[in-house]
Amino acid sequence: MKHRIGFIGTGEIAIIHANSIRIENPEWEIAGGYDVIDSACRIFCSIYGGRIYQSVEALLQDQTIDTVYICTRHDSHVTYSEEACKNGKNIFLEKPVALNYEDARKLLKCWKQRPVPFTVGYNMRVTPSILLLKEKLEEHNAKPEAFRLNMTGTPFMQGWAGDERYGGGVLVCQGSHMFDLIAHILKSPISEICADTQWLHQPKELEPNSAIVLVKLENGVCGTLLMHDRGNKSYHIEPGGGMINFTIYSEQGTYDVDAYGRLRYGTNDELVSIIPSGQNDIEYRWGYRNEASQFSKLLASQVTSICTLDEAVNAAAVVEAAKKSVREHRWVSVVYG
Ligand SMILES: NC(=O)c1ccc[n+]([C@@H]2O[C@H](COP(=O)([O-])OP(=O)(O)OC[C@H]3O[C@@H](n4cnc5c(N)ncnc54)[C@H](O)[C@@H]3O)[C@@H](O)[C@H]2O)c1
Known part of the structure; x- marks a missing residue:
C-alpha cells in the first residue's frame, strides 16, 4: 500500500512541496487536497492527482491518508495541526507554527498528548x-x-x-x-x-x-x-x-x-x-x-x-x-x- 499524502491548502508552497515529493519520494501518492478556494484545489488535483475534499474534516477522517501537508495561511496552522494530531496523521506544517507564541505552545501541549511524527517547514x-x-x-x-x-x-x-x-x-x-x-x-x-x-x-x-x-x-x-x-x-x-x-x-x-x-x-x-x-x-x-x-x-x-x-x-x-x-x-x- 502506498504512503498517501493529503494537502490542506493548495496554493504556491503546496505546489512546490508536491513537485519535491514527486522527485524525491516517488513511492508516495498524493491523495488530494482541501482548500477554501475550490478552484485552487481543482488545479492542484488536476496536476498531482487525487480528489478534492469538501472539508478539512473529510480529509482528516480519510483513513487511507497517512500524512498531511498543512500549507494554509498562518491563522489556521494551530487548529488544523491539532485536528491532524487527534486523527493520528503524520504532519508536515508550513512555517510558522502560529501567529503568536501562546498559540504555538497550545499546539505543543496538544501534540505531547498525541505525539505523531511532526516537522515544520523551515527549509x-x-x-x-x-x-x-x-x-x-x-x-x-x-x-x-x-x-x-x-x-x-x-x-x-x-x-x-x-x-x-x-x-x-x-x-x-x-x-x-x-x-x-x-x-x-x-x-x-x-x-x-x-x-x-x-x-x-x-x-x-x-x-x-x-x-x-x-x-x-x-x-x-x-x-x-x-x-x-x-x-x-x-x-x-x-x-x-x-x-x-x-x-x-x-x-x-x-x-x-x-x-x-x-x-x-x-x-x-x-x-x-x-x-x-x-x-x-x-x-x-x-x-x-x-x-x-x-x-x-x-x-x-x-x-x-x-x-x-x-x-x-x-x-x-x-x-x-x-x-x-x-x-x-x-x-x-x-x-x-
Ligand atoms: N518555507 C518557505 O520557504 C515558504 C515559502 C512560501 C510560503 N510558505 C508558507 O506556506 C504557507 C502558505 O503560503 P503560500 O505562499 O502557499 O500561500 P498561498 O496564498 O499561495 O496559498 C495558501 C492557500 O491556502 C488556502 N487557505 C487559506 N486559509 C485556508 C483555510 N483556513 N483552510 C483551507 N485553505 C486555506 C488559500 O486559499 C490558498 O490556496 C504559509 O504558512 C507560508 O508562510 C513557506
Whole structure:
C-alpha cells in the first residue's frame, strides 16, 4: 500500500512541496487536497492527482491518508495541526507554527498528548549551500563568534502575509525563519533581542514589512539581522543572488553563504569558493527537495536535521520577544516554555 499524502491548502508552497515529493519520494501518492478556494484545489488535483475534499474534516477522517501537508495561511496552522494530531496523521506544517507564541505552545501541549511524527517547514536549514556550510564548520571545528544575516523577498507582505489576522508581517513571516536558522547553525538558543521595524512602501494599516534586529545567543555569539520584502525577481532566480546571506566570523576563518547559491570560506591566506553541484530548480536550490527526503527519513525513525515542533515553538518565543522589543524600545530576554 502506498504512503498517501493529503494537502490542506493548495496554493504556491503546496505546489512546490508536491513537485519535491514527486522527485524525491516517488513511492508516495498524493491523495488530494482541501482548500477554501475550490478552484485552487481543482488545479492542484488536476496536476498531482487525487480528489478534492469538501472539508478539512473529510480529509482528516480519510483513513487511507497517512500524512498531511498543512500549507494554509498562518491563522489556521494551530487548529488544523491539532485536528491532524487527534486523527493520528503524520504532519508536515508550513512555517510558522502560529501567529503568536501562546498559540504555538497550545499546539505543543496538544501534540505531547498525541505525539505523531511532526516537522515544520523551515527549509533554510536544508538548502544545499547551508548543508555545505554546516559540513565545513564541522570539518574545520570552527567556533563562531559573530554573524550577520539578511533575508529579502519579492513584495509579498502586501497580501495576507502582512495582515495581523492571517500572516503577522515581517517578524512572523521572515523573522521566525531566520531565528530558527540562527539557533540551528550556531547551535545555541537565542537569549536576547533588540528589534525595530519599518514600513517600506507598505500601507500603514498592514504590519511592517522590514525589520532590523540585534541578536545575542546563550553561547556568547552575537550578530545582526536585516529583513525586508523589497527584493525583485532576480533575487530569487539569479545563481549567487542575495535573497539570504549569512556571514559567520570565527577564529578558524570567515564563512559566507548565499543560502540559495554559493559558499565562500577562508582566512587572509586562503579563500575557497564553492557552488554546490546539483540541479537549478527552485525545489532543489531552496531546500524543499531535501526537506521531502528528510521528512521521509523522519517517518522511518531516522535522524534528520529538519525542524521539530519544539524547535519551531522556540522560534515563536523569539518572535514574541522581538515584538516586545519593538513595542518597548529596549533589549528583551527571550522566555522559553
Ligand atoms: N518555507 C518557505 O520557504 C515558504 C515559502 C512560501 C510560503 N510558505 C508558507 O506556506 C504557507 C502558505 O503560503 P503560500 O505562499 O502557499 O500561500 P498561498 O496564498 O499561495 O496559498 C495558501 C492557500 O491556502 C488556502 N487557505 C487559506 N486559509 C485556508 C483555510 N483556513 N483552510 C483551507 N485553505 C486555506 C488559500 O486559499 C490558498 O490556496 C504559509 O504558512 C507560508 O508562510 C513557506
